[in-house]
Amino acid sequence: MIAAILCMVSAVALVQFALYYWRAVISGVATQPISDRIRTAAGIIAPKIGAQDFRSILSLHDLSPDLRGPNGSFLGVRTYYSAVEKLGRLIPTMASWANAEMLTCSRYVAVLVDQHLERNIACAAQMRGI
Numbered sequence: 001m002i003a004a005i006l007c008m009v010s011a012v013a014l015v016q017f018a019l020y021y022w023r024a025v026i027s028g029v030a031t032q033p034i035s036d037r038i039r040t041a042a043g044i045i046a047p048k049i050g051a052q053d054f055r056s057i058l059s060l061h062d063l064s065p066d067l068r069g070p071n072g073s074f075l076g077v078r079t080y081y082s083a084v085e086k087l088g089r090l091i092p093t094m095a096s097w098a099n100a101e102m103l104t105c106s107r108y109v110a111v112l113v114d115q116h117l118e119r120n121i122a123c124a125a126q127m128r129g130i
Helices: 002-030 036-042 051-063 075-090 092-128
Strands: none
Touching (some): 002 092, 036 051, 036 092, 075 092
């Protein structure tokens, strides 16, 4: 019985650590600079990417071909964004936290899509022989 409890507590601690690590990785990537090319291509008029721009950036990613490099589906980030968005709507006191988390998700996807487009531009230039 004690072994089962210890195993369960260890599993919960491991899952919690994994979630904190995943969140830290997303935050780290989201702090990288984003080119204006992403805002223009996604049709974002505001000077900075906002929490509400997540879906337009994802649609840009879905439209861009994969010439070189990984072309992830962002399934984990999409799920997290949707869950946080619903939580922010259901509990008004968590709205500011939810908005900050959604902004982090938007910036994370924007950075990765920017890198994806940069790889595509480099690959296209290489194919043309430039």
